[in-house]
Amino acid sequence: MARSAATTAVKEAKPPAASASAATNDDKQHDFFWTYTEEPHPLPSIQKTHSSLPLLKQTDVLKLCGPEPLTKYVVAGVVGLQVFLAYALQSTPFWSWKFWAVAYVFGATANQNLFLAIHEISHNLAFRSPLANRLLAIFANLPIGIPYSASFRPYHLTHHKSLGVDGLDTDLPTALEAFVLDSIFGKAFFCTFQIFFYAIRPMAVYRIPLTWVHLLNVVVQLSFDALLVHLASPNALLYLLLSSFLAGSLHPLAGHFIAEHYVYETVTPTQRDPDNKVPVPETFSYYGPLNVLTYNVGLHNEHHDFPAIPWTRLHAVYDIAREFYEDLPRHESWVYAIWRFIWDENVGITCRVKRKNGGRIVGGAVKWKQSEVEA
Structure with a gap:
């Protein structure tokens, strides 16, 4: 090229911390670059x-x-769609084809879109004001069900500043993941549950200091979740959580992660x-x-x-x-x-x-x- x-x-x-003894050819075949x-x-x-x-x-x-004004309108539309679908499914049994089909086709697509809206907003590309971007990210987070937008930003920006750096780039699999998941079954497991790997891995690599934005993210999200359960039903919240899981699982849009x-x-x-x-x-x-x-x-x-x-x-x-x-x-x-x-x-x-x-x-x-x- x-x-x-x-x-x-x-x-x-x-890996740099490994023993100085020579690795076998098989070890080399399964090592990182x-x-x-x-x-x-x-x-x-x-x-x-x-x-x-x-x-x-x-x-x-x-x-x-520079920022793109259209972003806030797309976010508002997708958040509105997810809240509507969650309310519409409040009486639908969780273990039903309808519930899972809607969550996979519409919910996972919408929540993956919101994952990437938060990604876009983390670069301050919705507003010129950093505070306005933080608040919009918290709003975009609502249908995801779990507060994460405030934590995502510093980890993701570090990914940009430290691409591939072991111990800094939390997009990288850890040595433990590589050891346990180095098989067809392991890779299939990773693709199915990769949303959990991306959620837990950063905390295992290093922790960021908590700020008032993190606290606001948690308070707003938990308040929204409680209000949704109160006004609709627990199934409405389960729909949003299932949508988030499927968005990071075996879904066409989840292919971008890999x-x-x-x-x-x-x-x-x-x-x-x-x-x-x-x-x-x-x-x-x-x-x-x-x-x-x-x-x-x-x-x-x-x-x-x-x-x-x-x-x-x-x-x-x-x-x-x-x-x-x-x-x-x-x-x-x-x-x-x-x-x-x-x-x-x-x-x-x-x-x-x-x-x-x-x-x-x-x-x-x-x-x-x-x-x-x-x-």
Whole structure:
């Protein structure tokens, strides 16, 4: 590939804390891709990411930065839809095909959309005011049922600042996950219950300090949940919780979780071993129709290169800098991404690029963990 920022020469090795003894070939085949180079999206600036892009195009891309007013209206519509469906299903038995079909087809789609609305808002791309963005994220959180928007923001922004950094990027699977889930059954389990992995893993890696925004997020969410149960029924809340679970399970839109940063290039064990070096792209884009439902999160190389550009303008980034994006490896289907993740022996939990150094935490970490995660 022509784009050096998206292609990294990685060194196959045991995790830095592992024993110095030589690993077996089988160990190497099931290890992460370890690299000692910079991450491929170092700054949200085309001058840094694409230094050879003509100055006129650099200016055109940077003009796309800034909030998108449409976002708040989409969020309001989806929240309203979910509240309506929850109320409509208040008397429908939980263990019925109707309840689960509505939760899967409509509820999971809507809540995945809200997950990604919160993702968009975490970059301050709905309003110019940071406070307004925090409050909108709390509102978007309501149909999800569990308060998480306030915590998501610092972890996600750290993911951008510390892509692939072991101990900082909580999007990376842990060594325990890699050990336990390195099989077809394990990968299927991971895909089915990955929402829980993404919820619990950050707390196992490092904790962020709690703020008044976190408290407000919890108070507003629990008050909404209690009000919904009081005015409708427990089933109404169960509908929202089930929608959130299915949104992060075996659902077409959930494919983006895996498709974004897992290495899907065909890298067989024999290809990974020679000279202990392999060029591996770390971010993959998807340009298909499901982007309409997901704030264009499929344009993931573009998003990581320019996180200050909102979802409605990411296609314009691709059009302006087409020569840098069109030849990069991409996914044609999120459904196939899930299928291949489970069944392809060359794709799995360990197919992530990890780096030992670099990056930084956004929002800080609690003192008991600070010394372990500082860059």
